[in-house]
Amino acid sequence: MRAQIVILLGFALVGTSCSRKSESAAAPKPTAFGAAIIESSGGKQFAQTGSLLPQPVVVQVNDEQGTAVPGAMVEFAAVPGVIFDPPNGLTDSSGQVTTNVSLGGMAGRYQIVASTLDKSHKKVELRLEEIALGYQQALGRHLNEQYCERCHNPESTPERVSNYDNLEVKPHPFTEGDTLNKMSDADLTAIITNGGPALQKSALMPAWGNTLSKSDIQALISYIRAASDPPSRSAGPIYSKN
Amino acid sequence: MNEKPTSLWQKLFGDSVRAFGVVSVVFLASMAVAPAKNFFSEWRHYQHGYLSMIRNRSEANTLQRHFQGGIQQIWLPDLGVTDRCTSCHVGLKEASLADVATQPYRKHPVIPHNLDQFGCTVCHRGQGAATTVEEAHSSTLAWEQPILPAKYIESSCGQCHRGQLPGTPQLNQGRNLLSREGCVHCHLVKSPDGSTMKPTDDPPSLSHIADKTTREWIFAWLKDPQAYASTSTMPNFKLSDDDARDISAFLIGNSTALPGDTATASAKPSSDPAAGASLYGESFCASCHAVQNAAGNMVGGNVGPELTRVGNKVKPEWLQAWLRNPRVYDPATGMPHYRFNDGQVATLSGFLLAKTDSDLLSNVHLEAPTPEQIAHGKRLVSDYGCASCHEIGGIKKPENFAPELSRIGSKPVTQLIFLPGMQHTLPDYIAGKIKNPRAFSPGLKMPQYTFTPAQIDSLTTALLSLNDRSYSLPPSLAVAGKAETDYQPAGKAGKLMSDLACFSCHRINGHGGDMAPDLTWEGSSVQREWLVQFFKNPGTLRPSLIRRMPRFNLSDSDVNELTDYIMTVYQSPAVDRNSMPLSGYSQGQIELGKQLFYGKYSCQGCHIVDTKTDKGYIGPTLTHVGSRLTAAWMYQWMRNPQSLRPGTVEPNRAMNDEDARALTAFLISQKGGGKPEVAKK
Numbered sequence: 069m070r071a072q073i074v075i076l077l078g079f080a081l082v083g084t085s086c087s088r089k090s091e092s093a094a095a096p097k098p099t100a101f102g103a104a105i106i107e108s109s110g111g112k113q114f115a116q117t118g119s120l121l122p123q124p125v126v127v128q129v130n131d132e133q134g135t136a137v138p139g140a141m142v143e144f145a146a147v148p149g150v151i152f153d154p155p156n157g158l159t160d161s162s163g164q165v166t167t168n169v170s171l172g173g174m175a176g177r178y179q180i181v182a183s184t185l186d187k188s189h190k191k192v193e194l195r196l197e198e199i200a201l202g203y204q205q206a207l208g209r210h211l212n213e214q215y216c217e218r219c220h221n222p223e224s225t226p227e228r229v230s231n232y233d234n235l236e237v238k239p240h241p242f243t244e245g246d247t248l249n250k251m252s253d254a255d256l257t258a259i260i261t262n263g264g265p266a267l268q269k270s271a272l273m274p275a276w277g278n279t280l281s282k283s284d285i286q287a288l289i290s291y292i293r294a295a296s297d298p299p300s301r302s303a304g305p306i307y308s309k310n
Numbered sequence: 311m312n313e314k315p316t317s318l319w320q321k322l323f324g325d326s327v328r329a330f331g332v333v334s335v336v337f338l339a340s341m342a343v344a345p346a347k348n349f350f351s352e353w354r355h356y357q358h359g360y361l362s363m364i365r366n367r368s369e370a371n372t373l374q375r376h377f378q379g380g381i382q383q384i385w386l387p388d389l390g391v392t393d394r395c396t397s398c399h400v401g402l403k404e405a406s407l408a409d410v411a412t413q414p415y416r417k418h419p420v421i422p423h424n425l426d427q428f429g430c431t432v433c434h435r436g437q438g439a440a441t442t443v444e445e446a447h448s449s450t451l452a453w454e455q456p457i458l459p460a461k462y463i464e465s466s467c468g469q470c471h472r473g474q475l476p477g478t479p480q481l482n483q484g485r486n487l488l489s490r491e492g493c494v495h496c497h498l499v500k501s502p503d504g505s506t507m508k509p510t511d512d513p514p515s516l517s518h519i520a521d522k523t524t525r526e527w528i529f530a531w532l533k534d535p536q537a538y539a540s541t542s543t544m545p546n547f548k549l550s551d552d553d554a555r556d557i558s559a560f561l562i563g564n565s566t567a568l569p570g571d572t573a574t575a576s577a578k579p580s581s582d583p584a585a586g587a588s589l590y591g592e593s594f595c596a597s598c599h600a601v602q603n604a605a606g607n608m609v610g611g612n613v614g615p616e617l618t619r620v621g622n623k624v625k626p627e628w629l630q631a632w633l634r635n636p637r638v639y640d641p642a643t644g645m646p647h648y649r650f651n652d653g654q655v656a657t658l659s660g661f662l663l664a665k666t667d668s669d670l671l672s673n674v675h676l677e678a679p680t681p682e683q684i685a686h687g688k689r690l691v692s693d694y695g696c697a698s699c700h701e702i703g704g705i706k707k708p709e710n711f712a713p714e715l716s717r718i719g720s721k722p723v724t725q726l727i728f729l730p731g732m733q734h735t736l737p738d739y740i741a742g743k744i745k746n747p748r749a750f751s752p753g754l755k756m757p758q759y760t761f762t763p764a765q766i767d768s769l770t771t772a773l774l775s776l777n778d779r780s781y782s783l784p785p786s787l788a789v790a791g792k793a794e795t796d797y798q799p800a801g802k803a804g805k806l807m808s809d810l811a812c813f814s815c816h817r818i819n820g821h822g823g824d825m826a827p828d829l830t831w832e833g834s835s836v837q838r839e840w841l842v843q844f845f846k847n848p849g850t851l852r853p854s855l856i857r858r859m860p861r862f863n864l865s866d867s868d869v870n871e872l873t874d875y876i877m878t879v880y881q882s883p884a885v886d887r888n889s890m891p892l893s894g895y896s897q898g899q900i901e902l903g904k905q906l907f908y909g910k911y912s913c914q915g916c917h918i919v920d921t922k923t924d925k926g927y928i929g930p931t932l933t934h935v936g937s938r939l940t941a942a943w944m945y946q947w948m949r950n951p952q953s954l955r956p957g958t959v960e961p962n963r964a965m966n967d968e969d970a971r972a973l974t975a976f977l978i979s980q981k982g983g984g985k986p987e988v989a990k991k
Contacts (some may be wrong), residue, residue, distance in 0.1 A: 116461070116464075116480060117460045120461075120767060122764070174411075174413075176411070202419035203419060203420065203422075204420040204477075206477055206479065210476050210477065210479065218928050219928070231915070231928050233925075234925035234927050235925075274912070274961045276961050278963070304408055306411075307411060
């Protein structure tokens with residue numbers, strides 16, 4: 069019993085410094101109630117363990133007709149260690165609430181629950197997932213940006229034009245879990261090390277075995293596992309409340 | 311009633327035998343407290359929990375065999391490590407426990423170091439010798455060092471690794487910010503190896519400021535630098551109107567004229583916005599300077615200052631002189647001397663002067679200053695340490711103006727003054743201080759910066775890496791960073807290269823920027839004639855790049871001077887550019903090279919040789935590569951690109967000699983224009 073209390077205390081001390089601060093501020097009273105809560109932006113982001121997500125999470129409360137509801141109360145929750153700033157708030161004039169999220173200290177997926185009350189005071193929930201990267205995945209992500217993304221990510225920015233559309237045989241984006249989850253670590257290692265022909269695939273995928281070290285390639289694979297959607301089983305646990 | 315206690319006393323201590331018996335029992339019971347305390351200890355509880363957790367797993371037998379009960383300890387006297395963390399964190403080294411979500415049983419995530427060689431507290435802080443959860447993790451009366459929150463964990467890498475690491479983006483960013491945002495102008499940051507962190511920004515000299523701008527602009531700038539340019543790194547000193555008035559009065563009064571830094575507008579600023587925009591674009595000003603567009607987005611680089619409202623700031627005659635030759639006003643500027651002609655200066659200055667914001671200075675009305683105000687302004691300039699960053703005529707640069715930060719990451723919590731409501735930890739203190747320094751005391755001199763929360767976390771990470779342990783760890787563990795060299799090319803070409811500010815973008819021999827290719831071996835790489843043409847009319851080699859080499863209107867003799875120097879001096883010992891001919895390869899070899907290019911190596915994924923069929927965007931276009939690169943360079947590049955340019959994205963294909971020769975033959979035949987050249991026999 070005492071041990072449990074101590075663990076709880078430990079978690080509380082390590083993790084929830086900010087949320088404690090904000091909880092002490094009295095939560096405002098909702099002036100309206102919605103019927104549904106949807107994601108505006110901010111799901112499926114990457115951040116390093118314990119760090120702030122690059123973009124805030126924005127959710128919107130709608131009524132039965134799908135129009136935005138201002139003044140509804142939205143609360144954010146996740147496992148201890150995840151910090152929301154602010155942890156709750158009333159929807160603004162466009163029906164949205166914005167919160168900055170810091171993920172927990174362990175690598176893996178964190179489930180975030182945004183909830184609001186409907187007219188009958190029943191809880192309506194929205195579940196989002198955010199991805200915390202440990203050292204290895206963060207290194208893999210860096211290597212991905214340097215070597216892989218120009219072909220494997222179809223999205224272009226003015227600073228970095230994607231080469232995806234120029235390729236005769238389309239590479240698999242690293243988020244393509246349906247395909248990549250079926251490939252074993254050994255297969256991924258083989259295709260990265262020796263190029264497409266190692267698995268009877270296109271030679272447009274060059275061999276990287278002389279450019280990247282073994283641990284670099286392992287780091288890339290661990291990033292691919294972390295990025296894949298639907299999640300790969302080898303990406304580690306999902307941290308969810310309940 | 312009266313007899314009862316007496317009888318109890320009688321029963322227990324009535325005679326010496328009884329008393330001896332009772333005392334023995336009490337003594338034994340008290341002796342049993344220690345083993346009982348041990349038996350019910352937390353670590354034993356966690357070890358039991360671990361054993362019952364692994365019992366249900368498929369690899370239970372292996373895990374059971376690895377399990378060792380009792381207090382565990384990693385003892386590394388060299389590192390000052392006595393870590394008993396593994397007493398509770400039992401499964402740290404069990405690869406199969408990576409999916410366990412409950413602590414303390416999860417496997418340690420993969421890191422490049424071995425736990426047995428570094429222990430736990432070197433990276434995580436906390437009390438290694440403690441055996442209870444609270445004492446190990448939290449700051450208690452007896453132990454001050456709490457666990458480092460996960461978001462700052464990269465700071466521990468920085469205790470040994472002094473340079474950039476690919477796996478520590480936050481630490482890298484924090485260190486860059488320390489040098490780029492001006493922190494180290496005032497705060498001394500020394501490494502354990504004795505080197506000092508150098509600023510990488512270049513705040514302008516204010517000695518001749520009156521030539522460049524008006525007192526009204528200085529006033530508005532001092533009041534709120536970000537109102538003029540939201541990307542400005544100048545912090546806000548939260549000056550009162552009177553203080554800003556007096557400082558601006560002093561700076562203008564103190565300024566001396568510099569011969570040649572203003573031009574009597576020989577060419578009137580032209581008002582042809584289309585021509586101005588096109589010259590601004592052609593000159594690739596946006597590679598370094600940003601302008602906020604109508605949508606509010608910054609377009610352009612951050613090497614030079616933002617130009618969104620530059621028309622509010624500069625005097626037309628100064629701008630014209632600056633565009634004509636920036637090195638007159640600031641000999642060390644990173645801005646190239648473009649050699650614009652009078653018409654171009656007029657066009658460009660007209661275009662830039664039109665970039666104004668009518669609100670910026672509309673409410674600034676300053677009366678002529680009194681001598682008292684000027685004297686007060688001078689005092690303020692000294693008080694706020696302006697000369698730590700800016701050169702100001704007659705004011706000495708203060709030494710150690712702000713506290714040294716070389717060991718800030720070990721500052722005892724007892725020496726810190728916290729704000730109400732703040733967590734009493736060092737990281738929270740550092741982050742709070744960066745976020746809002748004046749909140750700690752209105753009298754503090756540290757100005758207000760405009761950092762994002764992520765930047766504050768990065769800075770805190772970098773500062774936490776400056777700690778006592780980085781000094782006490784064995785020096786053999788230290789991994790030095792790549793220090794910037796102070797390479798300067800010599801002679802006339804060297805003067806030309808600093809005049810053109812080549813090093814603002816290019817890197818040579820470990821010195822210079824990273825926007826453009828490293829030119830250390832350029833003389834082995836390119837053909838002389840191509841280089842001459844490139845200087846006269848730089849085209850782009852990579853279709854997807856938005857930052858490009860500008861044209862500098864160089865004279866023929868300047869081009870020859872530069873080309874000769876580059877071709878002679880920047881040669882790689884690994885490539886003899888004359889060892890392979892630039893033409894004369896057999897049709898068979900060219901054909902084989904073509905097959906390899908499109909087949910085995912599929913180079914068309916990233917490069918374009920035939921503009922009709924190839925689309926690759928990543929590498930340079932190769933349609934003219936036969937008249938650009940030397941064959942010897944191509945061959946060596948095929949064999950091992952990273953040996954010539956470390957870090958290049960081109961994968962090392964470990965090509966054999968035959969393939970590399972054939973591909974070289976194919977590529978050297980790509981001279982541009984129509985069909986590839988074939989050797990005539």
